[in-house]
Amino acid sequence: MSRSSKKGPYVDPKVYAKVEKQGANATEAIKTWARSCTIVPEFIGHTFMVHNGKQHLKVYVTEDMVGHKLGEFAPTRNFRGHGGKGKR
Amino acid sequence: MPRLLGVDIPNDKKTVYSLQYLYGVGPKIARELCVKASIDHDKPARDLSDQELAMLNTLLERDYVVEGPLRRQIGQAINRLREIKCYRGLRHRMSLPVRGQRTRTNARTRKGPRKTVAGKKGVKDLR
Numbered sequence: 346m347s348r349s350s351k352k353g354p355y356v357d358p359k360v361y362a363k364v365e366k367q368g369a370n371a372t373e374a375i376k377t378w379a380r381s382c383t384i385v386p387e388f389i390g391h392t393f394m395v396h397n398g399k400q401h402l403k404v405y406v407t408e409d410m411v412g413h414k415l416g417e418f419a420p421t422r423n424f425r426g427h428g429g430k431g432k433r
Numbered sequence: 434m435p436r437l438l439g440v441d442i443p444n445d446k447k448t449v450y451s452l453q454y455l456y457g458v459g460p461k462i463a464r465e466l467c468v469k470a471s472i473d474h475d476k477p478a479r480d481l482s483d484q485e486l487a488m489l490n491t492l493l494e495r496d497y498v499v500e501g502p503l504r505r506q507i508g509q510a511i512n513r514l515r516e517i518k519c520y521r522g523l524r525h526r527m528s529l530p531v532r533g534q535r536t537r538t539n540a541r542t543r544k545g546p547r548k549t550v551a552g553k554k555g556v557k558d559l560r
Contacts, residue, residue, distance in 0.1 A: 409517045417519040428550065 354412075357382035364391055376401055380416025395419035435481050437489055438500055443478050451478035452489075457499035466492055 348355065357379035364375065364387055376394040389408055394401035397419040404418040434442045443451035452463040467474050470488040472481070481489075493499055498506060514522035524531040530540050541547070 407517065409513055410519070413517070413519050417521070418517075420520065420523065 354383035354385065355381060356385055360393075360415075361385075361387075364388055367391065374403060377415065380414060380419065382415050384410050384413055384415060386411055397421050435478055435486055437486065438493060441500070445477050445479040447475045448472055448478050448481065449474045455493070455499055457497065457503040458493075462497060469496075 357377070360375065360377050360379050360382050367375075369390075374392040374394045378396040380395060384406055388406045389411070391406055393404045393406065393415055395404050395415045395418060396402075398421050402419040404415065410418070434444060436442050437452075437455065441455050443454040445451075449460075449463045449467055452458050452466055453460065458466070464474070466472075466489060469492055470485060472485055472489075511525055515525055516522065521531050528543055528545075529536060530543050534540060536544075
């Protein structure tokens with residue numbers, strides 16, 4: 346079920362504060378574990394290091410990504426393929 | 434047979450059902466169209482007058498997105514997801530279910546026909 350629009354989008358307060366602090370000139374990547382944080386227009390042009398459970402993956406936010414969550418851009422599973430006993 | 438929006442030729446069923454042969458027109462929109470164009474829902478599509486057809490055409494073009502434009506709209510939405518490399522986009526690229534369905538079994542619509550792997554349980558006779 347989708348989130349009630351009454352509440353507005355969930356934006357992690359800490360991430361938001363960091364973006365605000367950097368302002369328009371995005372300097373360095375913001376390291377974060379807040380995968381459930383919605384991407385708001387203010388984030389455009391910033392780079393985030395989003396945790397995928399193991400490492401932080403670099404995510405550069407573009408206009409199209411607004412409305413998605415940070416976690417959608419850092420896959421948590423790594424599929425290496427099936428079988429291949431002979432190949433290895 | 435009557436023609437709507439160039440290519441589509443719904444047959445001689447009742448108008449409400451006939452309209453649903455258009456891509457993007459389901460029960461809801463078909464009913465709305467009949468009401469807006471003041472056509473009897475049960476009238477066979479073959480008995481529609483030229484005037485009524487013209488009415489339906491203009492309504493479809495003005496108020497709804499159907500057929501080609503709708504297909505394009507959907508394609509673009511999917512391409513957007515693919516390009517921003519978000520999770521849903523990746524699932525589209527891999528042609529796997531996008532909305533969190535299981536893939537251990539089933540998911541054949543997205544994955545296509547089964548590709549049997551020799552040596553797996555149950556297919557020993559293939560070895």
